[in-house]
Amino acid sequence: MFFFIALLNALLPAKTTAPQKIPFTVEVQNIRQLTGSVHIGIFRSCNDFPGNCTPTDNQIISANQKNIRATFLVEPGDYAVAVYQDVNANGKMDKKMFGIPKEPYGFSNNFKPMFSGPTFADCRVRVSADGKQITIHLL
Template sequence: MKTIPFLLLAFFASAFSSYRAETKLIIDVQNIKEQKGQLRVGLYKPCDNFPTGCKPIANQIVAVKSSSTRVTFTVAPGDYAVALFHDVNDNGEMDKKMFGIPKEPYGFSNNFRPRVSAPKFDDCRVNVEASGKTISIKLI
């Protein structure tokens, strides 16, 4: 008889230990100058060589229809970074000029503005708490 309550307690303890709280990271994208093409948004966990040396944990592609848009990711609380670009010509890639300078509008969380090289993860780090987070990214 004592075994049944113990088994129930063990079951519930294991069920709750594997429970992962989820919340929302909402990204308001501003300064979209051309209402055509797609917005390509990547969400990253801490990694080396951000953003080109690691894969996003999630991504979204959103049709551009106005000068601003909202993108929402469902995430566990923690640290993230966002990199995005406006694929104006809808060719599926970031077009670049000489020396790898982006031709199409782009942006990073914390509105980080790279000067000479791509940002590091810590430059764009956003902490999402259990209550969620809304950030704004203005395209460059």
């Protein structure tokens, strides 16, 4: 009988479970104008971060206080976060000449671009099975 049960277990497909999702919390600080909304996007590895990448998840939160918080449920791994405040509520990030943002923005690791935009590696954050909380200061 034991042999039969062991054989059956070996032949039946193993149960697959979806990867466990854990909390990844992003706190955005330094919201100076309490108008419009704050757009938070989280990204997996991408060659042209953040410009031509599609966020894995995103949230849009009213900019009605100086600090806001958003929690995403993600699988453990590497992510980068890009944030901007749509101060005038026109649905996009307004830019000056040469693509320089007019509206407040920020990236994970509080990366501050100097002469070009950030890379995924500049903003990479490792989210472990215990979850992760980061803080981004708007520029």
